[in-house]
Amino acid sequence: MKEEFSKILLKWFAGHHRPMPWKGVKNPYWIWLSEIILQQTRVEQGLPYYERFVKNYPKIENLANAKEDEVMKHWQGLGYYSRARNLHATAKYITNDLNGIFPKTHKEILNLKGVGPYTAAAIASFAYNLPHAVVDGNVYRVLSRIFGIKTPIDSTAGKKEFAKLADILINKKRASDYNQAIMDFGATQCTPKLPNCKTCPFQKKCVSFQNNWVGELPIKTKKIKKKERYFNYLLINSADKTLLHKRTEKDIWQNLYEFPLIETLQPFDLKEVKKQPLWKTLFPNENIYIIIKISPPAKQILTHRKIIATFIEISITQIPEKQPFLVIEKKDLKQYAFPKVITSFLADKSLYLELF
């Protein structure tokens, strides 16, 4: 079966092309862009972002010379913002230190910021047809099912076993097509739920199909427990102005903007929020503000975290001159890159008053 694997796969690929703007592209910069955008992102979601980046930054030096706030704004809504920061830093590194020439070997590509083994293999094979097999969730699923492998895919032993098998299976002469084919096969034929076994060219040889294990594979050991964090945002409303903060701390959403934040250990409780030092700094006495509206909790799920945000709309007569936030005109809010939980909140006018 190992010998036939790539033959069957490439034959399937010939009849199941999924046209994508980056397919067939040999420009390593554009391939790298598409791969970074598609990390942790569905193709349909990433597509407009890829087109926007290629249009705004057709060459790597255009991206290198762009302002960070602008890059973050283009990235807004895609999540995992460290990707955008790494993208920008790497564009600068390639432009300034490598004379704008994208690295050409797998090892050098793997050394780029934000590029792991999967992305390095994808770029090396798509741009230069180098024989490095991609191994991601799709590949784990396809290989575990076809070869009936029950080693957990999130164990060290499993990772080694799948990587070794993937390296044996890759068609070295057609590495680019092979990698594209196995990803497309996992995404459209051997899908996580309801794989299309009926029309599958591997059906007769597929160990899990023959043994009725399809629903059980691949096997995972750990389930990530998501830690909950409670964010209480203060939407300070004073005439046409409000306050913002840029998240520069080493934490989620680095370099994105947000409203003044009070994080609490428990779900929203106004009494608890009012006890916090920031509240006391902004509102030293009770007569200078009015709470206009408190939103229902909004959720944003991240890889290891669940953010539960409450927005407290507060009117004050005058913004104190001395405070640690950026004072901006409310009409300029659109110019700032926010995390998704804030953009969704601002997009839903029923959640706040017209004051905002």
Ligand code: SF4
């Ligand atoms: S037969 Fe089903 S489980 Fe096996 S490779 Fe094909 S689609 Fe996947």
